[in-house]
Amino acid sequence: MDALRHTFEQQLAAALPDVEITLERPKSGELGDLAFPCFRAAKQLGKNPVQLSQELAASIHIEGGALVAAGPYLNLKLAPETRAQAVLSAILEAPPGRPYGARTANGKKVIVEYSSPNIAKLFTIGHLRSTMIGHALAQVHQFLGYEVHRLNHLGDWGTQFGTLLAAYTRWAQAENPELEQDFDWAEPAPEKRRTPLFRLFQLYVRFHAEEESDPAMRDEARGWFKRLEDNDPTARALWKQFRELSLTEFQRIYDRLGVRFDTLEQGEAFYEDQLVPTMKRLTEAGLLVEGDKGARIINLEDVGIATPCLVQKGDGTSIYATRDLAAALYRKDAYGFDRCLYVVGTDQVLHFQQIFAVLNKLDAWFKGRMLHTPFGMVKLPEGKMSTRKGNVIFLEDVLDEARERVAAIIEEKNPELKDKAAVAEMLGMGAVVFFDAMNDRVKPITFTWDRVIALDGDTGPYVQYAHARIMSVLRRAGGDWAARAQAGSPMGPIVPFAVTPLPADLDGVAAPEAQALLFELAGLPSAIAAVADGCMATPLARQLVAVARSFSGYYTNCPILAPENTPEMRDARLALCVATARALRQGLFLMGIQAPDEM
Numbered sequence: 001m002d003a004l005r006h007t008f009e010q011q012l013a014a015a016l017p018d019v020e021i022t023l024e025r026p027k028s029g030e031l032g033d034l035a036f037p038c039f040r041a042a043k044q045l046g047k048n049p050v051q052l053s054q055e056l057a058a059s060i061h062i063e064g065g066a067l068v069a070a071g072p073y074l075n076l077k078l079a080p081e082t083r084a085q086a087v088l089s090a091i092l093e094a095p096p097g098r099p100y101g102a103r104t105a106n107g108k109k110v111i112v113e114y115s116s117p118n119i120a121k122l123f124t125i126g127h128l129r130s131t132m133i134g135h136a137l138a139q140v141h142q143f144l145g146y147e148v149h150r151l152n153h154l155g156d157w158g159t160q161f162g163t164l165l166a167a168y169t170r171w172a173q174a175e176n177p178e179l180e181q182d183f184d185w186a187e188p189a190p191e192k193r194r195t196p197l198f199r200l201f202q203l204y205v206r207f208h209a210e211e212e213s214d215p216a217m218r219d220e221a222r223g224w225f226k227r228l229e230d231n232d233p234t235a236r237a238l239w240k241q242f243r244e245l246s247l248t249e250f251q252r253i254y255d256r257l258g259v260r261f262d263t264l265e266q267g268e269a270f271y272e273d274q275l276v277p278t279m280k281r282l283t284e285a286g287l288l289v290e291g292d293k294g295a296r297i298i299n300l301e302d303v304g305i306a307t308p309c310l311v312q313k314g315d316g317t318s319i320y321a322t323r324d325l326a327a328a329l330y331r332k333d334a335y336g337f338d339r340c341l342y343v344v345g346t347d348q349v350l351h352f353q354q355i356f357a358v359l360n361k362l363d364a365w366f367k368g369r370m371l372h373t374p375f376g377m378v379k380l381p382e383g384k385m386s387t388r389k390g391n392v393i394f395l396e397d398v399l400d401e402a403r404e405r406v407a408a409i410i411e412e413k414n415p416e417l418k419d420k421a422a423v424a425e426m427l428g429m430g431a432v433v434f435f436d437a438m439n440d441r442v443k444p445i446t447f448t449w450d451r452v453i454a455l456d457g458d459t460g461p462y463v464q465y466a467h468a469r470i471m472s473v474l475r476r477a478g479g480d481w482a483a484r485a486q487a488g489s490p491m492g493p494i495v496p497f498a499v500t501p502l503p504a505d506l507d508g509v510a511a512p513e514a515q516a517l518l519f520e521l522a523g524l525p526s527a528i529a530a531v532a533d534g535c536m537a538t539p540l541a542r543q544l545v546a547v548a549r550s551f552s553g554y555y556t557n558c559p560i561l562a563p564e565n566t567p568e569m570r571d572a573r574l575a576l577c578v579a580t581a582r583a584l585r586q587g588l589f590l591m592g593i594q595a596p597d598e599m
């Protein structure tokens with residue numbers, strides 16, 4: 001397809017010197033494979049776009065395709081044989097290290113910072129968005145040839161530790177120092193959460209509840225944070241213990257989600273020894289101003305941000321923003337990145353505007369490299385989730401519930417299935433993760449169980465089902481057909497499929513339904529590129545649904561293993577099945593979803 005696109009572009013460039021040529025994808029394969037919108041060129045030449053498109057249709061010739069003027073668009077529509085050849089070859093003959101849609105190394109470095117939960121809080125459904133959007137962005141950037149660094153800016157420092165230390169010393173240290181038992185003052189922990197981390201979370205919730213009526217407790221918490229920053233050994237030891245408890249728990253969840261980071265050691269606390277040098281740089285650059293009660297602030301009015309950036313509190317303690325500034329400076333030295341993506345909720349838009357503005361003032365190198373990719377918050381029908389108030393939905397509960405619903409369906413429909421438990425987990429995850437990706441990144445999501453773990457409609461399981469159905473056809477075809485769609489366990493973002501030669505005769509896939517499927521497969525590389533451009537997985541998720549849907553039309557209308565098929569016809573149709581299975585498996589994998597071979 002790339003070669004045909006190139007020829008089309010060259011012909012257009014020859015016919016329209018001085019005009020910038022950009023091609024689009026027509027809405028359906030019936031219109032064509034590539035479209036040239038004539039508006040801009042027509043304006044430049046002082047012509048009518050409809051007329052220009054007709055003139056071009058008459059003057060350009062491309063082997064294997066027809067040029068059709070459709071109003072102001074000039075469409076290149078490939079002959080069925082040419083389209084099949086182009087798409088199937090791109091998928092089946094791709095070298096294993098560079099599958100369909102992947103690009104060669106481009107020498108650029110991207111940091112994707114994602115997930116970044118606060119320690120001592122439990123992983124909620126709210127954390128899923130940053131974690132899985134970030135994971136997909138990291139996967140896709142790597143697939144597109146970037147050198148990717150996956151960082152997690154764990155919230156392992158900050159005033160919330162003051163709260164935890166105060167609560168722990170008040171209510172747990174004497175009786176329950178290892179946090180091994182339930183507290184007598186709290187509801188017993190639900191069975192699957194009888195963990196020290198959950199008890200820490202209960203302490204946190206209690207402290208915030210009581211602090212409302214007893215403001216002196218706030219000073220107690222502040223005092224503990226100050227002790228921590230001043231290196232008090234008791235505060236330090238407890239902090240370390242809480243941090244380790246949390247990391248163990250987070251790692252378990254990341255393993256379950258199949259998400260990994262370069263390191264979990266570059267959280268907020270990591271930058272502690274860099275806070276003084278950071279303040280020094282800010283001072284030297286003449287940016288610091290004295291604010292209320294001895295606080296240090298940086299004014300940003302001159303760059304259109306009305307709220308100043310607070311970098312140090314009156315009591316001398318650092319804040320969230322200071323650690324973000326230190327982190328950015330560190331990353332410049334350690335990675336020298338081209339792009340740094342922060343996958344963080346829309347509630348922190350102002351924070352990142354401030355951070356980026358300060359960095360730009362400090363060092364022009366940062367200009368244009370920093371990008372906040374905000375995502376909408378997950379809300380409950382009754383309003384915002386709040387860890388402090390304890391009304392949250394835990395991510396693991398959602399994954400468990402999704403898995404159980406799938407398991408019940410398997411039990412009913414296919415009780416003989418091998419590896420039932422593993423398949424139920426893959427489908428449950430597929431439902432939850434895909435649901436998230438199908439939502440616009442920036443809009444808030446209202447969580448309801450039925451929507452998030454739905455199995456029908458445009459869902460992950462629908463795409464996974466299309467894949468499994470193809471695999472079942474390939475198994476029935478015998479020989480090594482199924483093996484051609486499989487690959488060894490993937491490492492990194494690339495599923496390493498072996499090169500498979502194309503059948504010589506592709507007449508078997510000339511039918512309109514087969515052509516419609518080929519057209520949707522042809523749309524995958526641009527959908528993957530759009531994930532990196534728009535910093536969201538939605539275009540890929542939608543395109544996978546389009547492929548799965550057109551597969552279903554193909555399967556119904558073009559019998560694959562019918563006894564009356566000639567061997568050539570059968571081979572061509574099976575080759576299209578292999579290509580579709582590979583494309584679905586690879587696409588899901590980029591999103592962090594596994595595709596079972598049977599379900």
Ligand code: ARG
Pocket residue numbers: 113116117118153154155324342344
């Ligand atoms: N830990 C923060 C939170 O839970 C998110 C951190 C985002 N990243 C950053 N560099 N500030 O809200």
